[in-house]
Amino acid sequence: MAQVLSKGANAPLPTTEVRVEVSSSTPLDIAALLVTPSGKVRGDADFVFFNQPAGPGVRLAPPSALEFTLGAVPSDIDKVVVTGSLDGAAGPPTFAAVRGLAVVVRDARGQEVVRFDPAGLSSETALVLVELYRRAGAWKVRAVGQGYASGLAGIATDFGITVDDPGSGNAAASAPAAGPGAPPPAQYDAPTQVVSPPPGQQWGPPPPNPQQWGPPPGQQWAPPAAPPQVPPPGQQWGSPGAPPQAPPPGQQWGPPPGQQWGPPGAPPPPNPQQWGPPPAQQWGPPPGAPVGAGAPAGAVPGRVNLDKGRVSLRKGQSVSLVKTGAPPLVRVRMGLGWDPAQQGRSIDLDASCILFDDRGKDVDKVWFMSKKGARGAVRHSGDNLTGQGEGDDETIFVDLGALPQNVVSLIFTVNSFQGQSFTDIRNAFCRLVDDQTNQELVRFDLSESKPATGLVMCRLQREPGAPTWVMTAIGEFHDGRTVRAMVGPSRQYL
Incomplete structure (x- = not known):
């Protein structure tokens, strides 16, 4: 008959081959730490969990058990x-709502030898359940039931695992200015080029006077030093040596008196005869367009937005997450996916989100060991260990309206915790979905791979002075097996 332990009690283990099983009303992430007499692990290899399922003498048996060969546990390990x-x-967010929590230790024949039922739990999000420890050359088990409010990352940190600075969740806290960093590559801040205004839009702001389709009084659209409005005496419009020309009936060469054609900052036309827009283009609203028709609020002239539906980005391109006549996006989800390059092989990659303020300081991180950030405005779906199957492998949910105001950029990264190279994957992608309508808004398919362990996939960034965001496809490879190692590479794309 199994011995039932109360909190703090212990019992001898009759064998060194044991299995620890955990059951409850909700699935738990089970882990083990091999700890020295100092109370700390020797290194990351002594942390056995879903992303590293085996260690010396310990093996994770999903979904909710650990198998021990205690004779193989190194002699300098005091307890597991x-x-x-x-x-x-x-x-549930805490153990207060978890029912039926029990820990059972079985011997090699599957017989139950020890049982512990933790009770009296409230705000804990992680627990030290039991510990297996050495005494006088033999092994014993102790019922612990110690709770942590900081999740698995808090436990790991307590036992000496270097995790990625688990945040307090208060991304709005003030932060010191970031040190100097590499300048951002120009292409990530450059708007997508559009050679003519989209239908229903116009270059520049709407004119204050419906009759005025030139520049406002005292301004001009083009560099200074406009050509003379009429040819000097004895000369004519056209190239030197060209035969005399005259404008078509009822028209004149050049802009109206006192004005000149050209969008803001445009170079002078290469052909001195052409003082209007290039062929098949126009400057100003389309014929019949309503006066004042222009870009939606928050849009940047010349940048693609969501007016035409789903946008497929190429590396370095950006899209404004706005649509004319529609309210700003509130809740979105970033789905990231990949496939193993070799059929049947498992590839364990981890998607993460790094939150930056306007000074380039990383104020929070959301990843597989810290699944909530920015006071719950950013949430992680959980870890995918294989990359198998269709659709998103991991998903990060973002409540744009609930993000603290000091969070201006979200960088989405993928890294290989076990050191597998990105040459072992194919079909990597990210896609932004409206979480309220389930409509895919933006997709970026990465066509290349490199022998690296980290990937900066894309960026969401606030539009200055507007309640809207811009998504930029990045797709740059770096070496970084953890989200901590991806902070520096990500900062250069702000």
């Missing part, structure tokens, strides 16, 4: 700590 943590993205 067994933990359980809530997913953070699904299910």
